[in-house]
Amino acid sequence: MGRGRNTIWMFFITVSIVVFLLLNMLLGSVSIPFSSVWNVLVGGGDEPVAWQNIILKSRLPQALTALVAGAGLSISGLQMQTIFRNPLAGPSVLGISSGASLGVAFVVLLSGKLGGVALSRLGFIGEVALSVAAIVGALSVMGLIVFASRKIRGSVTLLIIGVMIGYIANAVIGVLKFFSVEEDIKAYVIWGLGSFARVSGNQMMLFVTIMAVIIPLSFLLIKPLNLLMLGDGYARNLGLNINRARVWVITCSGVLTAIVTAYCGPIIFLGLAVPHLCRAIFQTSDHRILMPTSMLVGASLALLCNLIARLPGFEGALPVNSVTALVGAPVVASVLFRKRKRNEVEI
Amino acid sequence: MSTVRLVNLSIGYKSKHDTKVVAEGICTEINGGELTCLLGANGVGKSTLLRTLSAFQPKLSGEIFIMDRELGTYSDKELSKTIGVVLTEKCDVRNMSARELIGMGRSPYTGFWGTLGEEDSRIVEESIALVKIENLASRMVHTLSDGERQKVMIAKALAQQTPVIFLDEPTAFLDFPSKVEIMQLLHQLTRETGKTIFLSTHDLELALQIADKIWLMDKQHGITIGTPEDLALEGHLSSFFARKGIVFDMETGLFRIENQYTSRIRLIGHGQKYAMVRKALQRNGVLANRNVEADVWVETGDLTTSGFKINAPGKPVMEVANIAELLSAVANVLPRG
Numbered sequence: 280m281g282r283g284r285n286t287i288w289m290f291f292i293t294v295s296i297v298v299f300l301l302l303n304m305l306l307g308s309v310s311i312p313f314s315s316v317w318n319v320l321v322g323g324g325d326e327p328v329a330w331q332n333i334i335l336k337s338r339l340p341q342a343l344t345a346l347v348a349g350a351g352l353s354i355s356g357l358q359m360q361t362i363f364r365n366p367l368a369g370p371s372v373l374g375i376s377s378g379a380s381l382g383v384a385f386v387v388l389l390s391g392k393l394g395g396v397a398l399s400r401l402g403f404i405g406e407v408a409l410s411v412a413a414i415v416g417a418l419s420v421m422g423l424i425v426f427a428s429r430k431i432r433g434s435v436t437l438l439i440i441g442v443m444i445g446y447i448a449n450a451v452i453g454v455l456k457f458f459s460v461e462e463d464i465k466a467y468v469i470w471g472l473g474s475f476a477r478v479s480g481n482q483m484m485l486f487v488t489i490m491a492v493i494i495p496l497s498f499l500l501i502k503p504l505n506l507l508m509l510g511d512g513y514a515r516n517l518g519l520n521i522n523r524a525r526v527w528v529i530t531c532s533g534v535l536t537a538i539v540t541a542y543c544g545p546i547i548f549l550g551l552a553v554p555h556l557c558r559a560i561f562q563t564s565d566h567r568i569l570m571p572t573s574m575l576v577g578a579s580l581a582l583l584c585n586l587i588a589r590l591p592g593f594e595g596a597l598p599v600n601s602v603t604a605l606v607g608a609p610v611v612a613s614v615l616f617r618k619r620k621r622n623e624v625e626i
Numbered sequence: 627m628s629t630v631r632l633v634n635l636s637i638g639y640k641s642k643h644d645t646k647v648v649a650e651g652i653c654t655e656i657n658g659g660e661l662t663c664l665l666g667a668n669g670v671g672k673s674t675l676l677r678t679l680s681a682f683q684p685k686l687s688g689e690i691f692i693m694d695r696e697l698g699t700y701s702d703k704e705l706s707k708t709i710g711v712v713l714t715e716k717c718d719v720r721n722m723s724a725r726e727l728i729g730m731g732r733s734p735y736t737g738f739w740g741t742l743g744e745e746d747s748r749i750v751e752e753s754i755a756l757v758k759i760e761n762l763a764s765r766m767v768h769t770l771s772d773g774e775r776q777k778v779m780i781a782k783a784l785a786q787q788t789p790v791i792f793l794d795e796p797t798a799f800l801d802f803p804s805k806v807e808i809m810q811l812l813h814q815l816t817r818e819t820g821k822t823i824f825l826s827t828h829d830l831e832l833a834l835q836i837a838d839k840i841w842l843m844d845k846q847h848g849i850t851i852g853t854p855e856d857l858a859l860e861g862h863l864s865s866f867f868a869r870k871g872i873v874f875d876m877e878t879g880l881f882r883i884e885n886q887y888t889s890r891i892r893l894i895g896h897g898q899k900y901a902m903v904r905k906a907l908q909r910n911g912v913l914a915n916r917n918v919e920a921d922v923w924v925e926t927g928d929l930t931t932s933g934f935k936i937n938a939p940g941k942p943v944m945e946v947a948n949i950a951e952l953l954s955a956v957a958n959v960l961p962r963g
Binding site: 364501502505506508509510511512513515516517518519520558562563564565567 | 680682702703705706707709710711713715716717718719720721722726727730731733734736738739740741782786
């Protein structure tokens, strides 16, 4: 019976991804009829060039970015929650996204001061510089954490070190802000709000390709993650090399977060909430189910949030982070609440 | 046949600056098909010994042979098929059924994704049947009581199909019937499966009654090993737990609390009622049995008679219905002091 229910849910989630993807193509400030959208997507060439541009160069990259970012962050969050056995863990918990922010802050806030030109005016070069800075920042923090994880036994200690690194990064950012010109601070703040729209054509291809490689790689960690759930002692006794597994999981989760943050800014909430949503829906903690479903639910939710952020009337005015939290949090809370109540009746 | 053999083993903790030896010079063996219990006060190193034997922490020196092979030469994978453990760390997974958890015991044998094959599932069901938890198998682990969860962990260790199983205080936190149940279960498993089962416990009485071999561990003597009966006869048990207030009752082979007697009563009677009256009086500081010479005497009768009769010099015979009344009546009759 459980299996049948799971199949229905999987079907529903897959359909929702397709529907949200199409809606992302269809809705926007310029209204384009569905038939034309379809023609552009399947390669029909006789639609107006403006429409082709809007769909292929704006809406499609944005939707794909949202899809891939949502999937990556959710997997990353799931891995963090399992390895730290902490329901409040998420992709940002180890200070990795703070590291990305720090990298970006350095580039954005200092470019105006030292280079004499605001980065936001540099266009494509600026965009690349931002991504590179974010990745360098995130990966350096991750390197630090991985190094620490080899020295430190307890997961909780590691978690606290991650949080401390986050504080340090934020403090440095505060100092940088203090010395920066207003225009740069604004650019930094906007980066911090997160957006799926920032990634343009070429970069989008790179982003999607990288993620398309790393996400399947993270599936290799399913068995170790299942064992880690039992606690270190039992996992070791069942033949798992705890330290190695921990380094791999942190690296995988860290790289996913680093890359998504580099391209979209620090996207909050998705990575924390989606794994909980999946546990509640599928009533399991088996990663063979949670990993693929988190990926799909994450993609679907990110598309939905992107859709809401672009609803006619808001027109890109709504930052993605506000949508993910404002719309998503109540939904997730209500699902968890209802499941909890039902569980209590069953017991 | 010995499955675990320790040669001059020293255990403890080594850090950069100093070495803390918990126990040293341990030379002994553990036999297959036997239940061996490790007894010792808190902090004496029971967990350290178990952790060292399970390869969770390095030994300081000496050798550990498991199935006639030095522990250090096992790979992680081989070890997971040789030693199964049940730990004190509580496994607080949510949304996982007992059957799934027991299935995790198959991890050393399953493939890349950890999916159970037909053979694996059969072994899981067998383990469930051995521990007799068919009724719990579909329940979620987080809804189980401590005792039930402990049985699930034992089933996990069985599913692991290891010749040796180590358990760290498997009866801690359990209520008394569950303690007995777990110990009997483990004893029975050694007989049915021929596995070597070695556990640490604080439940002295249970261990003395159920274990095949006892390891007594303390700071002065190191580790003393024997059957509970031999240890009793040789006086190890009484010296081991020699403390004010505890005496080893040679007659029953068990420990009891030592009472300070302030007065004495002669008891007449036999059977269960005699034993119960004796116990109640001794708890209240009255030495009472049929060999005592005293002015006051109590007829306990036996299970066919009702009530108890109290005889004191110069007073009429008092009849009381139960032991509570008997105690208060006796308190009035006896000279104070």
